Amino acid sequence: VARRTDDLDELVRRVRTGDARAVGRLLSLVENDSWQLRDIAVALAPFSGAAHVVGLTGPPGVGKSTLTGALITVLRERGQRIGVLAVDPTSPVSGGALLGDRIRMEQHTTDTNVFVRSLATRGQLGGLAAAVPQAVRVLDAAGCDVVVVETVGVGQAELQIAALADTAVLVLAPGLGDGVQAAKAGIAEIVDVLVVNKDDRDGAAQVARDLRAAQSLTRVDERRWRAPIVRTTATTGAGVTAVADAIAQHHDWLASGEGLAQRRLARAAGEIEAIALVQLRARLAAGTTPDLLDAAARRVQTGETDPYSAAADLLDTAFGG
């Protein structure tokens, strides 16, 4: 197969100069699952690893996008170049973007040192987990000092994406009930910076106290990082400098030991695994007529076989075993 590697080299060269159109085009190739994905990874490899990757997640309605916008302002004042990937939580079927979130970040759209992009899911479990690290690599190569990956929700997929970051930030707010409960259960293990946004509202102090209490239940040995709890009002910018400081401190702490290398190794493993699952799906879908999976489903329905045996047969068939 002839590869258009010349095009790609030129595109990557332009991305490295910070050319916004080239960055946009390369991100589109990544998002649309281009057949060039492998070549893109090869072309970008020498130019990645410098950016600080920050995962920012939380339930709907806590003000993540407003906080991201305020954080961009602070980081720009510090002379940093920023990339934002807003990972879209909408239906796997419709795959639309959250217009509201985009609008809230619009104040930065004319700044050539800020790249903001929504990444939509493509209805594939694992598909997004494979695309996000590659998209991060594009922004990294474009010279971003910080890349923020923003996900909505406290579900399995969202936490998995947050865990791929160097620094994982969880944003909560008062008055969200179950969402906060659910999020709290996981904070001790995987979150590096905790933000209680909407600090001007009733209940914010209580959310911070609850988080501190949840934290105290987890034993933290002396070398381990204890996530700071930062209270913000993103709409006014109050507290956002402290968030930027906490993120920078966590990066320095990681870089001072083996932490950064370990996280990035884990990220590479997660990426390879996600890609392997996508490749497996592709092999299953490329079966003969009638579709292998559909035929297996019919055999399970008629009681001819059970789903576990059907799955094992399917894997063996897909790999010519």
Next chain:
Amino acid sequence: VARRTDDLDELVRRVRTGDARAVGRLLSLVENDSWQLRDIAVALAPFSGAAHVVGLTGPPGVGKSTLTGALITVLRERGQRIGVLAVDPTSPVSGGALLGDRIRMEQHTTDTNVFVRSLATRGQLGGLAAAVPQAVRVLDAAGCDVVVVETVGVGQAELQIAALADTAVLVLAPGLGDGVQAAKAGIAEIVDVLVVNKDDRDGAAQVARDLRAAQSLTRVDERRWRAPIVRTTATTGAGVTAVADAIAQHHDWLASGEGLAQRRLARAAGEIEAIALVQLRARLAAGTTPDLLDAAARRVQTGETDPYSAAADLLDTAFGG
């Protein structure tokens, strides 16, 4: 390998009498990814297919558990046996249960015709998608007329689980901002019954109007089901009978045509695919020392290879290709 199929046959026999302890034990085997999963599937196969599987999802804080509790009351009055699987959205690491949700359903815990169970994630992408259909089969064999699978969130994983149901119910409420926006984008395609809960609050009528408007944008041909929009106040029980009616009507509509068979075929396909992914992970993890995936991650980190080639190599190695 010697199989303890005698134990399993006895357990399934007791499950079929509605023995709550046996149901609990079999669900634990499913949740803990027992080596007997395949045998459990084989043992349950003859006794499943009767239950109406209802997926119930929505953003945190809309009152899903209160609604489920109220729905149980209505269905019990109609003489039905009910199973509820509360799929836990907490961290893949801690895997704790949502105590609050359990408490809200406690009024039914002494009723021998109601089975309520939380299923925790085990940190495996796809793991839950493989376990849920099997857990549904346990409650189906226990004689449940309706099995409600309750998930929290509007993320990819949650919608995938909802789509496995015969009837997918989406619960929204006023005052949730982004969550409702995100959910609305997907409703037309995959939701069969729409519930606007907290109808006693400001903005409920507007949420219902927005949903109707979103629906009207989708062309619905004459044979296709148009999701009814039901307004409820779950805390008082208002509107919950209408939800039960809508769910029953959707089931009858499905059963009157090819709909039910088609959905169940899709569910079987989804289950097989999820199991195949879990089996793939197991094969990858069972590699030699040093762990295959870890070694691949190191090669990607050093620039020796790219993640796409590493993933392809990994698949070939796992299947002895």
